[in-house]
Amino acid sequence: MGLSLKDRLIAQALDEGFSACRICRPWDVPEVPGRLAEFLSLGRHGQMSWLAERAHWRGDPALLWPEARSVIVLAESYTPQTDPMAGLSERDRGVISVYAQGADYHDLVKKRLKRLARWLIAEAGEGTEVKVFVDTAPVPEKALAQAAGLGWQGKHTNLLGRELGNWVFLGSVFTTLDLPVDAAEGEHCGSCRRCLDVCPTDAFPAPFQLDARRCISYLTIEHKGPVDEALRPLMGNRIYGCDDCLAVCPWNKFAVAAKEMRYRPREGNHLPDLAALALLDDAGFRERFRGSPIKRIGRDRFVRNVLYAIGNSGEARLAQVARDLCDDPDPTVADAARWAVARLQG
Incomplete structure (x- = not known):
């Protein structure tokens, strides 16, 4: 008996360079609407108005494409080879977030997603429809990834997994195919508070909650205009993003190595x-x-x-x-x- 379509799909995803592949339903994220509504009502999204404008889609990914029956969630590792926090003491140098030191992941991940989607159509036959997403549409990627069993949203609100760590990019393929789903992953942070305690600006009001208005990643990337003068000294030499909460996570001891060479720092992007x-x-x-x-x-x-x-x-x-x-x-x-x-x- 040959391998199932799902098994062949996973094998193809790994061949394409993805680190892991799991499947869930578009409606498998019932907690998202409530959490998103609270986040927005407290103004924690700051200037990211698109989160409020597209909340109905982000809160219920089934509305994004009602015909979709399955979501194929892919994770791709970009685990750094050196300690991202080591450069914080080199004050005449700038620290750029690991994910931005190399090539733009949007381009690389989307190309892989499209190749995988074309393969799926060829394997499943005519009538199969797909749509691919990578951080450019109102898709709750982290919640879908947890529903699909790739990991869980940690106390720092990022996705982390026992077999992946938290240095991962996420992408998804929505499809009209009714594929077998995987079991959701539970939370395994325990009593650990490393990500909360390391944050220079106290951007976490409570475990599993983020106030973007105090987050250095938000301040250096999304925030337009002057930054609050009280926060400026806390930013140190971080000039694009911040990796502190990711870097201290103990689950990174299981992080898989990045396969894509283009995620490595370009010349001049490591401590410029x-x-x-x-x-x-x-x-x-x-x-x-x-x-x-x-x-x-x-x-x-x-x-x-x-x-x-x-x-x-x-x-x-x-x-x-x-x-x-x-x-x-x-x-x-x-x-x-x-x-x-x-x-x-x-």
Whole structure:
């Protein structure tokens, strides 16, 4: 007797480079609407207005495509080869989140998803319909991943698994096929609080809850305009994202190695020189971060982050770098420059 379609699908997913593949139903996330409603009602989404605007879809993925009967959830590892927190002490250097040091995962994961989807159509036959998603549509990926048994949402609200750790990208293939589902995964954080206690800005009001308005990943990537002055010193030299809560998770001792070489840091993206980054104009920024997720925040927001890091560096020699940007055409950059100068001058 030959392998089932599901078994062949999983084998094909692993051949494509995914680390794990599981299946659930689109409606297997009944807790999402309530949790999302509370998150939004408390304003914890900050400036991410699209979360409120698309809450009905994100809260019930079955509404996104009512014809879908199964969701194939894929995980792809990007486990770093070095300690992501080691660079936090190098104050004249910037720390970029691990996921953004290499190629843009959206592009790589989506290509794999599309190849897998085409394979599935060829195997299942005419009439099979599919849609692929990777962090660009109102899909509750982490909740679906838990429903499919890939792992659970830890106290830091990110997905982690006993066989994966928490350094994973998620993607999904919605399909009209009625595939056998996997058992959901339960929570295995126990009494551990490492991710909560390490957070520099106290962004977790309680276990399993996040206030994005205090999260450095949100502040450096999604937040437009000046960052609250009380939070700026806490950002340290993190200039794009923050990995602290991921890096300290004990389950990472089981993390699988990343197969995709393009997730490794590009030249100049591991602990880049802050002074050089502050000099980037718009054209230079776009050229340097071509094909990188960093590109989407634009030069002004990025240089704002760099100037906060310069202000936190304690390096008096960087004061002139900040001083040269005090009259930048962008008012947020100019504000960050003046703040950095004031900090470095004591």
